[in-house]
Amino acid sequence: MADVDAFYRRIKLRLVETGEWDRMKVTIGPKLNESGWLDDIKHKGVERASEMDQLSFQTLFEALSKAGHVGLPLPARRELQAMIREYLEKQFE
Template sequence: MADYPDRKVRDAQMRATINQKLVETGEKERLKELLRTKLIECGWRDQLKAYCKEVVRQKGLEHITVDDLVAEITPKGRALVPDSVKKELLQRIRTFLAQQSNI
């Protein structure tokens, strides 16, 4: 277990390197656009919008802040993302990483 902190540091460095490559190549923006499109197509956006309206109705507009609303809807928003969308995004990231020889 002695190398646990070192592993955490290496993992963080690897995530930073991968993120940098995604940004540099423009792949991060392409993935974000793909995700946005898929979430609209599957009705996720409409479901979350309806849920937001319900939360605001229940709590009252004058009693809820944007931060409160975000905290309330984030877990549900994540849970509503279809597995097929998650899998497609993950596969795209894996493909991208496989094409990068210097990571």
């Protein structure tokens, strides 16, 4: 599993370094906003933060990450996966 995690980190770093990460965010962002996903995550964040006795960024981030992955609209998830797949195929040609 450590190899998979290391590979994931390298891919993400490469996406950021090449600007592909930002391009993907620009493409998917409006669709997430239109679907209400962004508002839902913001609402969950505010709700979760108000329930915490001592505000912890790490705890809040972990909770929102899980909620974000689970609630990601299927069309956006598929489009993002396709963009990542296309990027990886170009890298390994």
